[in-house]
Amino acid sequence: MADKRSKEKDPIDIVHQNAIHVETILKEQRYQKLYTKFSINPYKKVHILTDKPMSTNTDEQVEEDPAFLRRLRGAHLEPTKKYTHPMTESQEIGWISTPLISSDRSDRRLNFQRQNTEITKYMDAAWRIKEQTQNLG
Template identity: 80%
Template sequence: MADKKAKEKDPIDIVHQNAIHVETILKEHRCQKLYKNFSINPYKKLHVLTDKPMAKNTQEEVEEDPAFIKIIHGARLQPTKKYTHPLTESQEIGWISSPLIASDRSDRRLNFHRQNSEITKYMDAAWRLKEQTQNLG
């Protein structure tokens, strides 16, 4: 029984708790930075709230900041226009979307144009006739 009483919590030592508290505050102050320049996150969509309907319009017209407008428009660009190379593995697929060679529509090796035979001409006429009868009925 004496061992159980010794294992119970020791009485609270206020001096030790105060020393721990002071050390914690000093560590927080050492890692803290003071920020003076604040701006809106351009990557987050803005939700503009309107005034109350019966309130007097006391707001003054504010001029647009061209630097902020440029940042907002830059944030909404396509990734290929924002960055020089893909940032993730999934962006690598389709990053280069321009064709590797110029396409020549007159080259018959790569372009197979639609050709009609007697059967396809007959079926085109049959489908047109079917559409006309459905539209009338």
């Protein structure tokens, strides 16, 4: 029992530390990818910087990449135009916003027009007078 405790407390020598370090590096390199193609993230806002005031390269024209512009415009669309189905549970509410039936204003079964009685006409006039006196004073 005393031998086990003494082995646990002994520090790891430099050779073993180096072997662990080499093994760790080899594992990292095995799963590491080298990216050589970089592009701007189309989902972030692009900040366009102007040239320096005293620069002489004012007549240089930069060509626009049409594929990048398409992806940039697509990133700023609303979700119903981007995707065919809702991506989250909260998007399901209101995803289909087209009315189930066409609205016909002359159909009295579905349209209840605003009706003014004597009391509502009186109160509308009273509120208008009150607003006018507050604006003047």
